[in-house]
Amino acid sequence: MDIKADHDADAEARFRLFWDRAPDRVAAELIGTEFCVDGVGGIIVETEAYAADDPASHSFGGETRRNAAMFGPPGHVYVYRSYGLHWCLNFVCQRGSAVLLRALEPLHGFDRMSERRGLTEPRLFCSGPGRLALALGIDASHNGLSLQDPRFTLVPPVAYVPVIVGARIGISKATDKAWRFGLAGSPYLSKRFEQG
DNA sequence: AAAAAGATGGCCT
DNA sequence: GGCCATCTTTTTT
Numbered sequence: 503m504d505i506k507a508d509h510d511a512d513a514e515a516r517f518r519l520f521w522d523r524a525p526d527r528v529a530a531e532l533i534g535t536e537f538c539v540d541g542v543g544g545i546i547v548e549t550e551a552y553a554a555d556d557p558a559s560h561s562f563g564g565e566t567r568r569n570a571a572m573f574g575p576p577g578h579v580y581v582y583r584s585y586g587l588h589w590c591l592n593f594v595c596q597r598g599s600a601v602l603l604r605a606l607e608p609l610h611g612f613d614r615m616s617e618r619r620g621l622t623e624p625r626l627f628c629s630g631p632g633r634l635a636l637a638l639g640i641d642a643s644h645n646g647l648s649l650q651d652p653r654f655t656l657v658p659p660v661a662y663v664p665v666i667v668g669a670r671i672g673i674s675k676a677t678d679k680a681w682r683f684g685l686a687g688s689p690y691l692s693k694r695f696e697q698g
Numbered sequence: 699a700a701a702a703a704g705a706t707g708g709c710c711t
Numbered sequence: 712g713g714c715c716a717t718c719t720t721t722t723t724t
Contacts, residue, residue, distance in 0.1 A: 550705070558705070560720095568720060585706050586718030592705090602705055632706050672705055692706095700724075710714075 517650065521576035525551035525599040530667075530683045532593070532601060534659035539638040542611030543655075544628065546603060547685040548692055550670045554598030557675035561598040571646045572600050579654075581635070581645040588632030591640050593649065604631045604682075606638075607690040614639075630692040668695040 521528065529551040537543045552559035560569040560582065571580035572594055580592040580600050592600040606628035608615055615627045615637040628634040635641075649656060664686035669677055671693060684691050 552705070560705075563721090566720075582705085583717095583719065585704065585716085587716070588706055590705065604705085630707070670705075674704085700722100702722075703720090704718105706716105708714105708716095711712085 517577055521594070521649075522596050523576075525553055525595040525601050526681050528593070528595045529601040529681065530665055532603075533665045533683050533685050534663035536609065536655070536657040537603070537606065538610055538655045539640065539644075540653050541655075542614045542638055543606060544609035545607040545685070546605075547607050547688040547690045548603075548605035549683050550602045550604055551595075551679075551681040551683075552592070552600050552602060553681075554596070556599075556679070558670065558673040558677075558679075559599070561600070572598055574646060575648070577649050579644050579647045579649065581640060581642055583642070584632060589635040589640050589642070590631040591635045591638070591644075602631060603634055605629050605684075605688075605690050605692045606634055607685075607688060608637070625689060629690050633692075666695050 529549040532546050532549050535546050537546050554561055556562055561572045565573045568582060571578060576594050576596060578594045580594055582590055584590045591603045594600050608624045608627045616622050618639060619627055619637050627637045666684045666686045667680050668682045669680055670682045684695055
């Protein structure tokens with residue numbers, strides 16, 4: 503019996519079980535998780551879920567060159583260019599779905615983030631999907647990478663996390679879905695949640 | 699071939 | 712709150 507092989511197989515199975523689920527569940531559970539890219543990052547405080555059969559999702563209408571990563575393995579990264587200017591970072595969940603990272607509370611690599619963002623105010627480092635990607639050095643080269651890649655680190659929260667829920671923002675379709683999740687009371691959100 | 703539409707952010711009033 | 716820089720994908724002519 504090979505103990506290391508068993509351990510590796512278990513880790514692989516857990517990874518798959520976590521990511522191969524509905525994006526709204528994963529998006530909610532990611533709040534409070536620490537995420538870093540090459541040691542730079544912090545606590546995830548805001549996410550949005552985009553489902554496979556969701557008119558607001560890039561995957562709606564099937565696989566294209568841009569959204570190919572969303573149809574690849576769960577637990578991989580989907581990076582896209584927004585408005586021709588910004589990069590946005592997603593984690594792929596069950597086939598055709600993903601979670602958009604919208605805001606982080608900076609924790610590691612302040613100098614690096616400040617340099618990349620051209621600002622010194624930590625509140626503005628990662629409060630928005632484009633800002634977050636820039637602060638963490640995310641670009642097209644990361645598209646399709648597995649979250650098991652050594653450049654990424656994910657550390658789940660160790661205590662209860664108060665999560666607030668609201669309608670997704672910045673979209674024009676399927677605005678009725680309450681698929682935006684945030685850390686209650688966090689000053690690092692990209693925008694306040696509506697009452698409710 | 700051309701044009702519109704974005705999962706945005708920064709700076710303006 | 713409004714404007715607009717900037718460009719890829721998607722839709723329309």
